[in-house]
Amino acid sequence: MQTNPYQFAPHMSQRLVTGGLHQSLRPMLVMAIFLLLATLALLPHAARASEPANGDDAAAAQIAGQVCSNCHGPAGVSVSPLFPRLAGQQEQYLAAQIRAFKAKTRSDPEAHNYMWGMATLVSEPMIDALAHYYASQAPAPGISGNAARIEIGKHLFEQGIPERGVVACANCHGAGAEGRAIFPRLAGQHAAYLVRQLEVIQRQLRSSPIMHGIIKDLKPDEMKAVAEYLQAQ
Ligand code: HEC
Numbered sequence: 001m002q003t004n005p006y007q008f009a010p011h012m013s014q015r016l017v018t019g020g021l022h023q024s025l026r027p028m029l030v031m032a033i034f035l036l037l038a039t040l041a042l043l044p045h046a047a048r049a050s051e052p053a054n055g056d057d058a059a060a061a062q063i064a065g066q067v068c069s070n071c072h073g074p075a076g077v078s079v080s081p082l083f084p085r086l087a088g089q090q091e092q093y094l095a096a097q098i099r100a101f102k103a104k105t106r107s108d109p110e111a112h113n114y115m116w117g118m119a120t121l122v123s124e125p126m127i128d129a130l131a132h133y134y135a136s137q138a139p140a141p142g143i144s145g146n147a148a149r150i151e152i153g154k155h156l157f158e159q160g161i162p163e164r165g166v167v168a169c170a171n172c173h174g175a176g177a178e179g180r181a182i183f184p185r186l187a188g189q190h191a192a193y194l195v196r197q198l199e200v201i202q203r204q205l206r207s208s209p210i211m212h213g214i215i216k217d218l219k220p221d222e223m224k225a226v227a228e229y230l231q232a233q
Pocket residue numbers: 030033037063064067068069070071072082083084085086094097098106108110111114115118122130184196
């Protein structure tokens with residue numbers, strides 16, 4: 001057993017990517033990162049008393065760099081599709097999601113296993129500071145994919161499927177999938193993560209009334225196509 005969680009934690013996302021991480025080790029690693037966040041969250045911040053906003057920004061950058069980056073990558077650009085990219089995501093959306101993990105209205109297995117514990121340790125002002133930090137990072141460029149599927153996905157994103165009542169995604173997520181306020185940026189996000197979210201929203205494991213109504217009848221190949229298009233943006 002490692003005694004210093006911080007020494008051990010940085011290897012985690014890499015190990016998960018390669019799939020070399022044994023199932024039974026995973027809870028231990030999540031716990032190690034969780035303990036690190038607990039330590040950081042309890043550290044006194046000298047700057048806070050005199051300059052609350054700057055103090056929170058500095059503390060947010062520290063927590064992001066030492067804790068969140070183990071899974072979400074440096075500056076929010078993750079490598080493994082298990083972990084969503086946060087760089088350049090909409091600030092209001094990010095804050096709402098951390099609160100959703102805290103309130104457990106995102107209750108799919110990955111939310112439960114990875115984010116519930118993290119979210120309980122993040123204070124209300126720190127939620128906003130972390131959202132501000134990640135929204136300010138430059139989004140990563142897209143990842144190319146299968147051209148034929150991307151073409152189908154583009155059509156779905158821009159036009160929807162009128163005959164089945166599927167509204168065009170671009171109406172809310174923006175023409176370039178850049179998002180706005182509570183509507184998440186989808187451009188450049190990992191396709192596997194996007195498909196998983198469409199599935200959990202469809203199964204109502206993630207409470208999202210607006211999205212559920214729109215995608216409740218979307219088929220697996222349609223999800224895959226639209227996700228691959230978005231990942232490539
Ligand atoms: C141990 C790995 C791990 C760590 C550490 C971690 N996360 Fe996450 N995070 C995840 C996973 C996995 C998901 C996807 C959850 C799902 O599928 O519902 C996620 C999802 C999120 C989302 C939702 C993104 C979206 O597009 O909806 C936000 C926001 C987030 N994390 C913020 C943070 C912040 C801030 C920290 C640091 C305090 C952090 N995470 C630390 C694993 C982690």
